[in-house]
Amino acid sequence: MSSMTDLTSPKYRVNEDPRMSANQLAEYTLASPTRRQTIIRNAKYPPTFLVIRYVAAKAAICNYLADDARSPHTLALAEQEQIDLSKGPGTAHAKNDAALSAEAIRGFRTMAGQNFLPGITFRPVTNALPKLPIAGVDVSVSLDLVTHNQAKGLVGGALLQTSKAVASKGWREDHSKSVSSLVWMLASEHLHALGKVDRKLCMSIDVFARKTTQAPTHYKRILGNIEASCSEIAMFWPHISPPSDFDGG
Numbered sequence: 001m002s003s004m005t006d007l008t009s010p011k012y013r014v015n016e017d018p019r020m021s022a023n024q025l026a027e028y029t030l031a032s033p034t035r036r037q038t039i040i041r042n043a044k045y046p047p048t049f050l051v052i053r054y055v056a057a058k059a060a061i062c063n064y065l066a067d068d069a070r071s072p073h074t075l076a077l078a079e080q081e082q083i084d085l086s087k088g089p090g091t092a093h094a095k096n097d098a099a100l101s102a103e104a105i106r107g108f109r110t111m112a113g114q115n116f117l118p119g120i121t122f123r124p125v126t127n128a129l130p131k132l133p134i135a136g137v138d139v140s141v142s143l144d145l146v147t148h149n150q151a152k153g154l155v156g157g158a159l160l161q162t163s164k165a166v167a168s169k170g171w172r173e174d175h176s177k178s179v180s181s182l183v184w185m186l187a188s189e190h191l192h193a194l195g196k197v198d199r200k201l202c203m204s205i206d207v208f209a210r211k212t213t214q215a216p217t218h219y220k221r222i223l224g225n226i227e228a229s230c231s232e233i234a235m236f237w238p239h240i241s242p243p244s245d246f247d248g249g
Helices: 004-008 020-030 033-044 056-066 072-087 092-107 171-188 219-239
Strands: 019-021 121-124 132-134 139-140 145-149 156-160 196-206 211-214
Touching: 019 020, 019 033, 020 033, 020 139, 020 171, 020 219, 033 219, 056 072, 056 092, 056 145, 056 156, 056 219, 072 092, 072 211, 132 171, 139 219, 145 196, 156 171, 171 196, 171 211, 171 219
Parallel strands: 019 139, 156 196
Antiparallel strands: 121 145, 132 139, 145 156, 196 211
């Protein structure tokens, strides 16, 4: 039985200061005015209980990439494990999440192999990285892996994209360019102790689009758009009203 504390816990947290994830900010730069208001509201008033999906898929993909052997058998086993979980006992949510993770791993398998991004090695992120302060907004760029070109002493980062949201090919490409530009910005600020930061090693890996997007050569223009978006977010933030079912948490 749920405790009284559980029953009376608020549905939402309140972030008093402007903050965004890399994905939220990338979407914001491409969104309509109405959608932009929703993105800010979701960032300012996030639910206290947030359902995190694709945990198993991300773990399997990161483990595969961090293993220099990159055996395709490893991914096949991880996919089958999630398929089995999706058909076994468990809650509807757990089974659905397992099915989605299996699909994400299958999508990545079609683009991966020992020759996936040759010359680049992937390593786990061992320390929490600071947020990026951009025009009054704290931006969380949650790297999944650190990338290296050991032969040249170069370093960068990779962020896995697991959204299945229906969008045009062009929208997904623009979104990935914004994310990879933010990865480049984070790496430039916080990974330079590991080597020379290289734009080409800063990337977004979209498992459903089956595409890897490096920080583009015109990243400065994209970062200019990102800075303008953050200025707008910081301006709007104090005036964003809570959700209709906000309970004062």
